[in-house]
Amino acid sequence: MRHFEDELNELQSRLLEMAGVVESSIHLSLRSLVERSEEDVQQVLRNEDRINQMEIRADEMATRLMALRQPMARDLRFLTAAVKINADLERMGDLAVNIAQRAVSLMRVPEVKPLVDIPRMGMLVEVMVRKSLDAFVNRDGDLARTVLLADDAVDSLKESTYAELIRFMETDSSTITRAVDLMFVAHNLERIADHATNIAEDVLYLAQGIDVRHHSEG
C-alpha cells in the first residue's frame, strides 16, 4: 500500500491538473466572446467532458482515502477541503460553458458596443482563480485573503456593467437580446469569482483552522 502522504499529494496534483483545464475554459470562453471564435467554444465544450471525468475521479479518490485510513485531523481537513474545491472547480467549468453558449448567440449579430468592462471583469476573475489555487498549493492564508477582497471589485464592476447595458436597452430596443446575453455573461463571471472565493475560504480554513464562510453576509 502506498504511503498515505503520497496519495494526498497525488489528490492535490489531480485537483491542480483539473484547475488547469478549468482556467483554460474560463480564458477560452472569454476569448470566444471577444474574438467571436467558434473554435474556442468547441474547446470549452471538450474541456467540460474532461473536467466532469476528473471531478468524479477526484471525488472517488478523496472518499476512498477518508474510508480506508483513519486520517489525522490535519489530513481530514485537507480531504474535506479537496472535496469542496473539486465541486467548485467543476462548477466553474460549467459556468465557462454558459459563457461560451452566450458567445455563440452573440457571434451571429453585430456588437452592441466594443466590449470593455466584461473583458476587464474577466481578467480580474482569472487572477482571482489563479491566486485562490496558488494559495491552496502553498496554504497561503495571506494570498487567500486578497481573493476575498478582489471579490468586491468584481461585484462593483458587474453592477456598473448591468447599469450600462440597461441604458443601452432603454435607448435602443434592438439591443435588448444582445444586452441580456451580456448581462448573463457578467453574471456568470461573478459566479466564477464566488467559487474562487469559496476556494480561498477553504484555504484559510486549511491554513489556520478558521471557518470564514459567510464572512461577507448581511
Next chain:
Amino acid sequence: MRHFEDELNELQSRLLEMAGVVESSIHLSLRSLVERSEEDVQQVLRNEDRINQMEIRADEMATRLMALRQPMARDLRFLTAAVKINADLERMGDLAVNIAQRAVSLMRVPEVKPLVDIPRMGMLVEVMVRKSLDAFVNRDGDLARTVLLADDAVDSLKESTYAELIRFMETDSSTITRAVDLMFVAHNLERIADHATNIAEDVLYLAQGIDVRHHSEG
C-alpha cells in the same frame, strides 16, 4: 460514546430540519414577490442566518463522524452525500435571498403584468425540492428520478418566461429594469431546481450506488 447509527440518524434529522427552513425561504421569497410583502423578505433574511449556522454545524458533524470512526462503505456514502446535500441546501437558501432582493426592487414599482409563469415555475420548483428530500429520507430512487424529469419542465418554462419578458422590453422600454429583475428571479428558480436535481442524483447514488452526475450533458 453514542451508537454510530444514532449519530447518522441525528445528522439526517439536522439536514431535514435545515431543509424545512430552506423550503420556507423559497416559499416566502416567492410570496414576497407576488404579494409585495416586506415582512416575508425580512423572514427570508432571518432564515438565511439560521441556515448558515445549521450548515456549519452539519458539516462539522459529518466531518467528525468520518474522522472518529472508520465508517463502512454504506455509511461513508451517506456521509459524503450528507456533505453535498448540506451545501446544496445552503445555496438554495442563498438563492431565495436573491429572489427576495429582486422582490424588494419590484415592490416599489408597478407590475409589468400580472405574474403567471414565475409563480407556476415556483410551484414546480417547490415540488422538486420536496420530492428530492422525500426521496433522500426514504432512499427512494424512483422518486428521485421524477425530480430529474421535472428539471426539464422548469427549464422550458424558464425559456418561455425569458422570451415573454424580452417581448415586453422590446415593446415598452419603461419595463426594462423590472423585466430584468424578473428574468433573474426565473434564473434563480432554475438554479434552485438544479440543486434539487443534485440532491436527487445523490439519492440515486445512495440508493443504488450509481453515479448519475452529468446525466444530462452534451
